Amino acid sequence: MVQLSEDILHKVITKRPEISHKGTFGRVVLIGGSQQYGGAIIMSAEACVKSGAGLTTVITARKNHTALHARLPEAMVLDFNETNTIYQTLEKADVILIGPGLGLAKEMALFLKGVVSNQNVGQWLVVDGSAITLFKDYNLSLKFPAQTVFTPHQAEWAHLSGLKFVEQTNENNRAKQALLGAKIVLKSHRTTIYDEAVAYYQNPLGNPGMATGGTGDTLAGMITGFLAQFEKNIDTVAAAVYLHSLIGDDLAEDNYVVLPTSISEALPRYMKKYASERK
Amino acid sequence: MVQLSEDILHKVITKRPEISHKGTFGRVVLIGGSQQYGGAIIMSAEACVKSGAGLTTVITARKNHTALHARLPEAMVLDFNETNTIYQTLEKADVILIGPGLGLAKEMALFLKGVVSNQNVGQWLVVDGSAITLFKDYNLSLKFPAQTVFTPHQAEWAHLSGLKFVEQTNENNRAKQALLGAKIVLKSHRTTIYDEAVAYYQNPLGNPGMATGGTGDTLAGMITGFLAQFEKNIDTVAAAVYLHSLIGDDLAEDNYVVLPTSISEALPRYMKKYASERK
Amino acid sequence: MVQLSEDILHKVITKRPEISHKGTFGRVVLIGGSQQYGGAIIMSAEACVKSGAGLTTVITARKNHTALHARLPEAMVLDFNETNTIYQTLEKADVILIGPGLGLAKEMALFLKGVVSNQNVGQWLVVDGSAITLFKDYNLSLKFPAQTVFTPHQAEWAHLSGLKFVEQTNENNRAKQALLGAKIVLKSHRTTIYDEAVAYYQNPLGNPGMATGGTGDTLAGMITGFLAQFEKNIDTVAAAVYLHSLIGDDLAEDNYVVLPTSISEALPRYMKKYASERK
C-alpha cells in the first residue's frame, strides 16, 4: 500500500513544453447530464477545463447547453442525438468521461455500449456515476480495461463488484480489480485506488465538508483533465484524486461546506504551485 | 420568551462527523418558481445548498431550470409535470420546502395538497410564501404538524391565523400556534418564532437593508438546509433565523441594500466560524 | 443653474426607517428588452435592484427571462403578452421605467401608449431610449407630466424637442421642457437636468470611459430605483445622475472602459457611504 502525498503531484504535474498548441493537451469528450441532472456534467466540465485539458466537448441534453455556456464558454457542446458528429468527435478523443448525471434510461445504456465498444487503442475511458450501474446492469465488457478508470462510491462498487459493504476489504477489492482489469477509484471517507501496477494507493486527505452533491462529478472531471495532458497511467489518476482532496481540505479551513465548483475554481493556481520541471 | 443569541448557533451548528457521505446531510426537495417568480426558488436553492444540505432537488417550471443551473449546478431539477419522478423523489426527502415563487394557481394548490397529505413520519415540511395562502384557501390540514414549519410575513399570518395586524400579539399568536400545532416563523422587523416546546423565540437582529425581494426566499432555503443536517427541532429553525439576520447585519455595515444572494454567498464561512465540537 | 455636488447625495439618500418592509421601498416595473436588445433591460434591472428598490418586476420578451434570472434572481418577470397580469402589476407600481432595449416595433408603441394613458396619480414614469422616439412618433401625450422623466441623449432630444444639436442651448432646452412639463435628463458629456422646480442642474462628473453600450440603461434603472425609495422629485433624479457619474469616475481611475454592470455592482457600497440620518 502506498500512502499518497504531495510527491504524486510533483511527479505528475509537469511544466508545459514551450512549443505546444491546444491539441498537445488533449481532446476530451464528457458525456452526461440528463434532463434532471444537468448540473453534474457542468461541474465535470468545469473541473476538466480548469485543470488544463486542451479541447473539451460536452455531450449532454440540449436543455443543459445554455447553462454550460453561461458558466464555461470554453467548452463545446453536442446533443445526445447528433449522432454523426458524436461519432467523429469520439473517434478523435484522447480521453472520454461518461456518467455524471447520465441517469439510467435505456438509451443511455445504448450510448454507453457504443462508447465502450468503440474505445480506441490509446484512448482512455473514465466511467462514473450511473454509467457504472448501467455497465453492470447491461453486462457490458471493456475492450481495453487497462485504459479504463471506474470511479464508484461504495454503493456503486457493491453493485459492480458484487461485494457487500462489509466485504469491501482491500484484499477483496484488489481481487475484483484484477478480475475487471480496469483501474478503480473507490470513493469514500479515505479514497483508495486499485490497479495492478501498484499494490494500491490510499488517499489520506478529504473532509466531511466535501460530502455534498457534485463533489464526485468534479473529481471525475479532474481525472479526465489530468489524463488528457499528463502520462496516461495510474499515477496521473492518483494525482487528481489527491489534489481534489488537498484543495478541499484547504477550503474547509474557512468553509463549513466545500462547494464542488470552488474546487475547480482553485485548480489553475494549485496546479501552478506543484508543477515541476519536465525531465 | 427567549431572546436569541449566538448561543443558538453554537448549539445547533455542529462539526460534521468524519465518517459521512452526502446522504448524511439530508435529501432536500424545494418546490416553487412559477413562470413569473422563478428567481424566488433559485434564491431558496442557493441558501439551501450553501448552508450544506447534502442533496438538493428543485421542482420548478422548466423555464427556470437553465438559470438555476447557471447559478448553482449543485442542484438537481424537475419540472412540475414529471409526476412519477416527483413522487419517488418526495418519498425519499428528509425535508421539503414548498412555496417560494409558487404562485396561486389551482394546480399549485393540488400540488401542495399532494405534498401535505403524503408527508412521511420523520419528514419535515417548510411552508412558505404563496403556499401558506393556498394552505388556508384550500382548507388543507397537516398529517404531522409538529414536523411542519410555516414562515409567514405579517399579512400571510393574518390570512392563516385570522388575526388582524393589531391582534397579532404574542399571546394571540401563541394561541393560534397551539391550534395549528405547526412551528411558526413570523417574519417582521423583529422575527418571532412560536412553538410549544419553547415559550417563543425573539430574534433581536435584522435591519431595513434586508427589506428587499428575495430575503424571505433565502431564509426559507436556510431553514430547510439546516433541518436537513442538524437535529430536526425548533432550535435548528431558530439558528437559521438568527444566522440569516446576523449575516444581514454584517453586510449592512457596508451596503445600503443587502442582496439576498449575498447572504447565501457568506453562509459557508459563517457556519464554519460557529461550528462547535459534536457532543 | 445649480452645479451638482455630493450634497445632493446626502440630501436624497436617507437611512432606511427601522420599521419597514419591502413594500416600503417601492414597487417598480421595468419595461423593455426586445429579441435583439435584451441586455439593455437586464442592465436597467441590475441598477434598479442594487440601488435598493423593494420589489422589481421586469416586462420583457420571454427570450430574455433566463439570462435575467441567471444574473439577478431578485427580479420577477413577465412576457409582453401576459396582458392581464401586466395590467394588475402596472396598476400597483410606484414607478415605471419604459424604454431600455424596447425597440421601435408598432406593438411597443401601443404598449407605451397603454402605460402613458394609464398613469396613476402619484405614479412616476421614466421614459428612456426608443420609448422617447416612439412617444414622439406616435404623438402621445402625458397625463401627469410633472411625474414623468425623459432621459434622452442628444439625438433623442433633438427628435423629441425639435431642437437641432446647435440649437440645444440651455435657454432653448428650458423652453421646450416647460412646454412638455416633464423632467428632462439630457445625457451628454456633461449631463443637464431640466425642470421647472430648479433653474436646471448641471452634472460636473462623467468620463469618456463610460461611453459604451449600456451606460444609459444603467442610469435609467438607477433613476427608477431612487424614485421608488426616496422622495419623488427632481432632486432624487439628480442624485441618481450624480452618483452614476461619481461611481463611473472612480472606476475610470483603474479601468480604460467602465462596464455599465460594474457601476451597478458598486451601488450598495456607495449608497451606504452617503446615506444620511433621516430628518
Add this chain to the structure above:
Amino acid sequence: MVQLSEDILHKVITKRPEISHKGTFGRVVLIGGSQQYGGAIIMSAEACVKSGAGLTTVITARKNHTALHARLPEAMVLDFNETNTIYQTLEKADVILIGPGLGLAKEMALFLKGVVSNQNVGQWLVVDGSAITLFKDYNLSLKFPAQTVFTPHQAEWAHLSGLKFVEQTNENNRAKQALLGAKIVLKSHRTTIYDEAVAYYQNPLGNPGMATGGTGDTLAGMITGFLAQFEKNIDTVAAAVYLHSLIGDDLAEDNYVVLPTSISEALPRYMKKYASERK
C-alpha cells in the same frame, strides 16, 4: 523584422477624447457561434466589449443568445436568419469579425460571401477560424484586402496559403501575404504579423498555459475591439496581439492554465495602465 514591445501599446492605446459618445468608439458586428461552438463567439464578444468597443452586436445561433446575455448584457444579439436587420447592421459597422465557432456549414459560407462582398470603404474585416477555411474552400475574394485581417493558426494558414508547415518561413509567408493583400496574424508559439506596411512584427510573448480552447477567439475579439476605437492599421492589430500575450504571461505566473475569459476580464485595467496622452 520588428520585435514587438510595450512601445506598441503606448503608441496605439490613447486616452479617450473628453467629448465623445459610444459611437465614437466604433460599431462592431461579431459573427459566429453555431449550435456546437457557441462559446467561441461569446468569448470573442467578451474580449471586444471589455477592450472598449462602443457598440457590439453579435450575430449567432439563437440558441447562444441567453448564455451571451447572462455573461455580457452589454452586447446586442441577432440570429443568423434575421436577414433584414442583419444587412442594416452590417452596413453601419466599422469593424466586422467573422469566424469564431462559425463552423463549416454551407449556409455559413454564403453568409461569409455576403459579408466579404459587401465590405464598405473604410469598413474593416477580421476573418478568423472556420471562416478562413470557408474563404479558401469557396474561393472567395476580398474587395478591400488592405482593410482585412486574417488570424489563422498554422494549419489554417497552410490551407489558406498553400504552404506546408515546413514551408512557412518568413520569406514565404511574406510572399503569400503580398499576394493576398490582407494583413496576416499567424498564431503560433511566437505569433508573427505580416503586412506590407512593415517588414513584419514578431511577438516575443505568450506561454503554453494559453494553449487551450478559446484563446484564439479572445484574440480575435480583442483585435476587433482595438480596430473599432483606435487607428485602423497594422499597429493596432499588433497592439492587440501583444497585449493578449502580455496579460496571458502575467496570469501564467500564478495559473497553470490561462482561461481565455480571464484575459478579457483583465483588459480594462491593463489598457488603462498603458493609455497614453492623445497627440
